[in-house]
Amino acid sequence: MFKQLGRCQLRRTSTVLSLLLVWTVMATSCKEESSPATRFGLVIHGGAGTITKEKMTEEMEAAYREALTGALILGHQTLAKGGSAVKTVELVIRRLEDSPLFNAAKGAVFTSTGTNELDASIMDGKTLNAGAVAAVKHIKNPITAARLVMEESPHVLLIGDGAEEFAREHDVEFVAPEYFYTDRRWKSYVKRKEKEVKRAAASTDEETGREVDGDEKYGTVGVAALDGSGNLAAGTSTGGTTFKRFGRVGDSPIIGAGTYADNRTCAVSGTGTGEYFIRFAIAHHISALMAYEGKSVQEACDIVIHEKLTGLGGDGGVIAIDWQGNIAFSFNTDGMYRGHVKGDGVAVVKIYGD
Amino acid sequence: MFKQLGRCQLRRTSTVLSLLLVWTVMATSCKEESSPATRFGLVIHGGAGTITKEKMTEEMEAAYREALTGALILGHQTLAKGGSAVKTVELVIRRLEDSPLFNAAKGAVFTSTGTNELDASIMDGKTLNAGAVAAVKHIKNPITAARLVMEESPHVLLIGDGAEEFAREHDVEFVAPEYFYTDRRWKSYVKRKEKEVKRAAASTDEETGREVDGDEKYGTVGVAALDGSGNLAAGTSTGGTTFKRFGRVGDSPIIGAGTYADNRTCAVSGTGTGEYFIRFAIAHHISALMAYEGKSVQEACDIVIHEKLTGLGGDGGVIAIDWQGNIAFSFNTDGMYRGHVKGDGVAVVKIYGD
Numbered sequence: 001m002f003k004q005l006g007r008c009q010l011r012r013t014s015t016v017l018s019l020l021l022v023w024t025v026m027a028t029s030c031k032e033e034s035s036p037a038t039r040f041g042l043v044i045h046g047g048a049g050t051i052t053k054e055k056m057t058e059e060m061e062a063a064y065r066e067a068l069t070g071a072l073i074l075g076h077q078t079l080a081k082g083g084s085a086v087k088t089v090e091l092v093i094r095r096l097e098d099s100p101l102f103n104a105a106k107g108a109v110f111t112s113t114g115t116n117e118l119d120a121s122i123m124d125g126k127t128l129n130a131g132a133v134a135a136v137k138h139i140k141n142p143i144t145a146a147r148l149v150m151e152e153s154p155h156v157l158l159i160g161d162g163a164e165e166f167a168r169e170h171d172v173e174f175v176a177p178e179y180f181y182t183d184r185r186w187k188s189y190v191k192r193k194e195k196e197v198k199r200a201a202a203s204t205d206e207e208t209g210r211e212v213d214g215d216e217k218y219g220t221v222g223v224a225a226l227d228g229s230g231n232l233a234a235g236t237s238t239g240g241t242t243f244k245r246f247g248r249v250g251d252s253p254i255i256g257a258g259t260y261a262d263n264r265t266c267a268v269s270g271t272g273t274g275e276y277f278i279r280f281a282i283a284h285h286i287s288a289l290m291a292y293e294g295k296s297v298q299e300a301c302d303i304v305i306h307e308k309l310t311g312l313g314g315d316g317g318v319i320a321i322d323w324q325g326n327i328a329f330s331f332n333t334d335g336m337y338r339g340h341v342k343g344d345g346v347a348v349v350k351i352y353g354d
Numbered sequence: 355m356f357k358q359l360g361r362c363q364l365r366r367t368s369t370v371l372s373l374l375l376v377w378t379v380m381a382t383s384c385k386e387e388s389s390p391a392t393r394f395g396l397v398i399h400g401g402a403g404t405i406t407k408e409k410m411t412e413e414m415e416a417a418y419r420e421a422l423t424g425a426l427i428l429g430h431q432t433l434a435k436g437g438s439a440v441k442t443v444e445l446v447i448r449r450l451e452d453s454p455l456f457n458a459a460k461g462a463v464f465t466s467t468g469t470n471e472l473d474a475s476i477m478d479g480k481t482l483n484a485g486a487v488a489a490v491k492h493i494k495n496p497i498t499a500a501r502l503v504m505e506e507s508p509h510v511l512l513i514g515d516g517a518e519e520f521a522r523e524h525d526v527e528f529v530a531p532e533y534f535y536t537d538r539r540w541k542s543y544v545k546r547k548e549k550e551v552k553r554a555a556a557s558t559d560e561e562t563g564r565e566v567d568g569d570e571k572y573g574t575v576g577v578a579a580l581d582g583s584g585n586l587a588a589g590t591s592t593g594g595t596t597f598k599r600f601g602r603v604g605d606s607p608i609i610g611a612g613t614y615a616d617n618r619t620c621a622v623s624g625t626g627t628g629e630y631f632i633r634f635a636i637a638h639h640i641s642a643l644m645a646y647e648g649k650s651v652q653e654a655c656d657i658v659i660h661e662k663l664t665g666l667g668g669d670g671g672v673i674a675i676d677w678q679g680n681i682a683f684s685f686n687t688d689g690m691y692r693g694h695v696k697g698d699g700v701a702v703v704k705i706y707g708d
Contacts, residue, residue: 128633128666134603135513155602156629159489160514162601247516248509249488256610256635275510279482281610284635285642292646312482 039325040228041342042075042088044068046102047219048271048317051335053352064101065349068339071095072347075225080345085225085233085267086124086147093120093143093235096221100182102337103219105141108180108239110189112196113246116180118239119253120146121157125232125261125323130156132253133163140173143237146253148172156255185242192243220252222269224261224321232323234259234267234283241274250274256284263323265290266297271336272309272316280308286320297322301330393679394433394582395696396442398425400456401573402625402671405689407706418455419703422693425449426701429579434699439579439587439621440478440501447474447497447589450575454536456691457573459495462534462593464543466550467600470534472593473607474500475511479586479615479677484510486607487517494527497591500607502526510609539596546597574606576623578615578675586677588613588621588637595628604628610638617677619644620651625690626663626670634662640674651676655684 046068075092083091097105108116120142121132131150134157139145145167149158158166168174220238227233236259238252251258251274258274260283261267268283277283282304289300297320305318310332317331319338327340331353339349400422429446437445451459462470474496475486485504488511493499499521503512512520522528574592581587590613592606605612605628612628614637615621622637631637636658643654651674659672664686671685673692681694685707693703 123633130633135516153599154629155599156632157603157608158599158601159603160601162489162599165600245507245509245512245516246519247512247514249511249513254511254608254610255632256608256638260635275508278510278609279477279484281614281635281638284610284638288639288642288646292642 039343040079040226041321041325041327041340042072042079042092042223042225043319043321043327043329043340044071044075044092044096044221044223044338045269045271045317045319046096046221046337048315048331048333048336050333051337051351056351061351064337064351067096067099067101068337068349069347072339072341072349075223076341076345076347079225079227080343082228084229085227085231086122088225088227089122089223089233089235090143090147092223092225093221093237094141097141097143097237100184102221103185103239104221104237105239106180107182107185107219109185109219109242109244111240111246112243114189115246116177116239117244117246118142118237119249120235120237121253121255121259122146122150122235123233123255123259123261123267124150125234125263125267128262130255130259132157132255133167134159134249134253135247136160136163136167137177138164138174139167140175140179143235145172146235157253159249180239188242196243220258220271222259222271222319224267224269224319226267226321226323226325230263230323232261232263232267232321234261234269236269236271238271251277251282254278256281258283260284260287262287262291266300266320266322268301268318268320270316270318272333273314276309276312276314277316280304280312280314282309282318286318290322297326298328298330301328305330305332393697394580395675395679395681395694396426396429396433396446396577396579397673397675397681397683397694398422398429398446398450398575398577398692399623399625399671399673400450400575400691402669402685402687402690403573404687405691405705410705415705418691418705421450421453421455422691422703423701426693426695426703429577430695430699430701433579433581434697436582438583439581439585440476442579442581443476443577443587443589444497444501446577446579447575447591448495450577451495451497451591454538456575457539457593458575458591459593460534461536461539461573463539463573463596463598465594465600466597468543469600470531470593471598471600472496472591473603474589474591475607475609475613476500476504476589477587477609477613477615477621478504479588479617479621482616484609484613486511486609487521488513488603488607489601490514490517490521491531492518492528493521494529494533497589499526500589511607513603534593542596550597574612574625576613576625576673578621578623578673580621580675580677580679584617584677586615586617586621586675588615588623590623590625592625605631605636608632610635612637614638614641616641616645620654620674620676622672622674624670624672626687627668630663630666630668631670634658634666634668636663636672640672644676651680652682652684655682659684659686
């Protein structure tokens with residue numbers, strides 16, 4: 001009897017304990033879900049353009065998915081450990097810059113003179129502080145130089161040799177120009193050069209730089225992040241456009257055009273025909289639509305991309321995350337390498353226009 | 355009798371004719387006043403800073419007033435003859451660039467290495483097309499190079515040697531670096547250099563570029579214009595800040611920061627701590643406040659300067675003209691060289707904080 005009672009009691013106690021445990025886990029989980037500490041997240045892009053399933057090999061798609069997933073996991077780990085949004089943006093962009101797949105740093109396209117000119121920018125949504133470098137040629141990770149401009153100088157934008165001099169003073173890693181050589185980008189350059197030679201022979205006086213091939217047009221990388229303290233940051237890094245004019249600067253290092261972050265609204269990074277992004281102040285425009293017209297982050301991105309940009313004939317896309325952790329993508333191209341991850345750690349990667 | 359009558363008749367006829375002439379002139383004038391053709395106007399600045407009556411000599415004040423008035427008259431003549439807003443902005447800025455008084459082209463300040471690095475931008479409010487050059491060293495009128503980038507290339511921003519190469523291809527006037535030498539700016543440079551040497555000797559590691567003297571901080575010039583066809587344009591040209599870091603780029607060549615124009619809202623040019631102007635996307639911000647919050651051009655300028663810029667510790671000012679020809683100035687410094695003229699041709703020039 002005692003034993004039986006004992007067993008019954010034990011069973012009941014065990015059931016109660018189990019229920020209590022489930023409840024506690026659920027309660028903790030619910031609490032965490034609604035606490036700022038797990039409302040963090042990040043969204044990334046690896047460029048937008050004529051990216052279609054037909055043009056993609058299985059190997060290439062797998063490589064892109066792996067690279068984007070790896071970047072998202074790194075970003076999630078950084079944020080989960082309490083890393084700031086600025087730190088996360090820098091680390092994740094460094095990872096993408098080190099990959100030969102993207103048109104940024106290691107995988108940068110070649111200019112019309114066969115060199116690589118790199119641009120990057122970063123912005124801190126808490127302080128509205130920002131840093132950028134343009135037309136640097138020997139810096140392994142331009143995003144790190146941009147962050148140093150933001151944090152270690154009173155400036156926002158440093159260009160060319162002046163930017164490299166500053167980076168050297170701050171012990172940024174330098175590489176020989178050959179580091180930026182990849183077969184794929186060089187082939188694009190050679191192909192484009194042949195076209196230009198033919199065009200010159202045909203005596204057309206069309207400005208070089210108008211036409212580029214496939215998805216190499218917009219391989220720019222970008223990250224926007226919200227950290228556990230509610231701070232936003234965004235960053236962008238690029239090699240520009242294939243066969244771009246020596247000295248041409250697109251939107252990526254331009255705060256307000258390719259990159260913007262403001263804790264009161266959102267963090268944005270863009271990729272596309274940089275000139276249009278500058279003319280519309282695309283990234284700041286999205287922030288302004290949220291601040292002054294009460295648009296959601298997705299609505300603001302859609303208005304700027306599908307109305308403003310498309311209306312004027314520009315193409316490309318943006319990624320954004322708002323101060324509440326809502327994530328938005330918008331692009332008017334066939335595809336955009338992109339992904340996001342929130343506090344739950346589920347990394348979502350997409351490539352095509354689905 | 356005949357003679358007397360004749361004289362009387364002649365006097366009466368003459369009086370009637372005179373009255374008719376006055377009436378005709380008035381009627382024409384009234385008609386012109388309300389027609390779009392005379393709703394044109396322009397507003398200019400020659401920099402903002404610690405400009406006070408106490409620091410100014412009579413000669414200097416007279417020289418500034420004359421230069422600003424001359425620029426306004428040139429602008430008025432251009433617009434009255436049916437010149438476009440873009441053309442007017444270019445011509446008036448060229449005039450200011452050619453003056454040794456302003457920190458743009460001829461009167462540019464020196465960088466920390468004793469060189470002159472010039473930046474300029476222009477934007478067409480009708481097409482939202484824009485052009486800019488940064489860190490050019492041999493172009494007599496950077497604003498003309500910026501206009502060529504806008505009109506003769508698919509790009510918006512060209513920098514350094516690449517920008518000069520483009521300008522050379524388009525027959526822009528080049529000058530030797532000595533052209534940009536003026537005693538006044540060189541003295542400022544030498545004075546600043548001595549300070550830096552003392553600072554270095556005192557082993558402070560403060561970043562150079564934080565501190566500059568008096569009104570030489572912000573001598574940037576800018577013009578915003580509305581033409582008789584209802585088109586807006588804005589432009590800005592600068593030598594940057596005295597003793598600026600080699601490669602530092604401020605807001606002047608950044609579309610959205612130092613310059614913006616959109617026929618639906620206004621045309622803006624700014625002058626001040628360029629880094630803050632970039633971080634707030636000051637010029638685009640003013641346009642956005644008009645577009646999305648229904649602010650008047652003056653309200654928008656005041657919000658951006660007196661709330662946003664002042665709130666973050668930046669200083670400077672903006673000039674703007676809206677699509678209806680309303681003119682606005684706003685600055686949080688002691689003074690700003692500024693002026694405006696409308697269809698009536700009355701040129702108004704102001705310098706101090708009145």
